[in-house]
Amino acid sequence: MKKIIFFYITIISLASFKGNAQDSKFYVTDKISDKYAYIDVIKTYERIAEKGYKSVDLFKKLGDSYYSNADFDKAAKWYCELFALSIDLEPEYYNQYAKCLLFIGQNDSANEILEKLKQKSGVIQEKKNRK
Template sequence: DYYLVIEKVNCRFGGYETRYKVSNLNLVNTYAMGENNSRTVKAVYKKVKPKVKPLEGSLLASNLVEKKADVALTVSDLPVGGTIKPDVAEVSEKTERIKPEYVYVDILKTYEGVLEKGYFNTEMLKKVADSRFFKNDLVKAAQWYTKLFEMTTDLEPVYYYRYAQSLFAINQNVKAKEMMLTYEFKSTAASTR
C-alpha cells in the first residue's frame, strides 16, 4: 500500500522524529543522517479480504480468518525473487561515522612562495613579515621587513618598531637603532596631532 519512513535524529538535548509516507522506495530520502541517527522504512500492505466467505458459526470460520500480526523483517530475511507475506516489512539504515575531509593550506608558505618568485605587494609583505614577527621567527621577519622598506617608507610607526626588533635579532644593531629613533619620532608626531 505504502512505505512508512521514520527518521530519528538525536541531538545533545533531546532529538526529534520525522515520519512520512511514500508510495515508492525511490521517494525515500537517501542523504546521510549522521552518527547515532537512524532511518527506518516499513512496508505497509493492504489487508486482503478472503474471497470465500466462510459459514458463520462453523469451526472453519475461526481457522480461516487470521489475526494481523506485526512481523518485523530485515533486508536479509526477505525472500529473493519471491513475495513478502507478512503485513509489515522493516528495513533499518544504520549510518556510519563520516570522517570530515579537510585540507589544510598554510597561507604563510603560499604567500612566501609568491614573494620568493618576485611578485611583491606592500600588503602581502606586511602580512608575511608580521606573521613571522609574531611567530618569533625574527630572521625571516627581518628579511621581509627589509623588502617592505625597500618598496616604501610611508608606513605606520609600529612597522619601524617591528623592523628594529627584527634587526636586533640578526645583530644589525646600527640600523636597528636608526629604526627605533624613527619609530619614536613618528609615534610622538602621531600622538601630538
C-alpha cells in the same frame, strides 16, 4: 536507598564526563587544522614573493607571520622588503622591524629604524598640535 543515590550519581558523572571528552576532542582537531592552513598560507605568500610580485600588503603579512612565530631572521628579511617599498607605515611596523634587527644582532640598523620612528612620531605630533 544509598545504593540508588550512588547509582544516580555514577550515571550523571559518566554522562557529564563523556560530554566533556567529546568537546575537547573537537577543539583539538579544530586547532590542528587551523595550524596547517596557516603554514600553507605562509608558503604560498613566499612563492608569490619569490616570483617577483611586490606589495606592501604581501610583505606585511609575511613579516607579521614570521614575527608572531618568533622567526626573527625571516621576519627581518620581509620587513626589510616592506621598508624598501614604503616608509609611510604604522608605528608598529617600525617597532617590530627594530626588534627583529636587535634579535639577529644588527643593532646599528635597529637604532636607525627607531630613529626614523621618533622622527615620524614627531611629525605626527606637530600635525596634531597645529590642528
